[in-house]
Every structure is written in structure tokens, then in C-alpha cells.
Amino acid sequence: MKFERFKIVFVVCIGVLLMLVSCSTPKEHEQIKKLVSFVNDAVKLVEKKGKASFPEFRKKNSKWYQDDFYIFIYDTEGNRIVYPPAPQKEGENAFNVTDIDGKHQVQMFINKALTEPGEGWVHYKWPKPDESTPVLKYTFVKKAKTPSGKILVLCAGYYPKENEL
Secondary structure, eight states: OHHHHHHHHHHHHHHHHHHHHHOSSHHHHHHHHHHHHHHHHHHHHHHHHGGGGHHHHHOTTBTTEETTEEOEEEETTOBEEEOTTOGGGTTOBOTTOOOTTOOOHHHHHHHHHTSTTSEEEEEEEEEOTTOOSEEEEEEEEEEEEOTTOOEEEEEEEEOOOGGGO
């Protein structure tokens, strides 16, 4: 059992390391580190305050929501709990939503968060806020457990510059 857990952690670490190494610019390295820290901080807040933290994630021009940099949250059934760029879509079930390539990104978020490490990276194509053309997006997801015991999937992503691919 310990060896299996070690293998999983090792594979996740290698994956993150490869992602960092494959980044073509120091700026992208910093963006990845910032994103992981951002999601980790959000998880701590949700685990401490539960749904009382949600309004903080929706405040535009705050720590949690700046342009295309924001926290979004799903439950394990695929329901959008927090989605700052389109709050009218909160409450909708997005479990079967696909990107332009047919990837079920919400299912990927949930599956990644429910793995043994409880976190990881997902990539897919999605339009930037206020745009309609899907572009590559890397999203870091992490499982959080609210004080009431509900499991949520917290996410934040970034859109790499075309010349950084």
C-alpha cells in the first residue's frame, strides 16, 4: 500500500516537473507556481469557511478574480457552484459539457481531484472570458472538504501564449 501511494505521488511529481521543464519561458514557470499557490490558498479558505467563502471568489478585481484569473468550483456531481465570469451559470450541471475536441473537462476535473493525491492538472480548449473562440487552457484542480463534510473541486487555469506552447 505504501509503495502504491509512493508511485502515485512520484508520478504526479514527475508530471508537474515535466510541465515546468516543458514551459518555454520563466514567466510561465512563475505563472504555474502562482496558480498552484492560488488554488491551495482557496482550498484552505473553503475548508475553513465553507460556502461563506463563495462571495469572496465572485468579487471582481479582488485577490480571487482578476480578468481571466479566478477560482471556479464544482461539486462531485458536476454542478457549477462558483463561476465568476458567468454567475448566471452557477447551479447548472456541466458534467457532460465538452470542449471543441470532445473532452469532458468537468469530468476530468472531478476525476483528477478524486485521485489519491487529490489534485492535478487538466488541459482542454475553452474560450477566454468575453470571447467565443476556444483556446488551450491548463487548469489546476484540487479537492476541498468543507466544514460540513461536502467534497468540492476547486479550479483555476491559465491560457498559455501561443508562442509559449
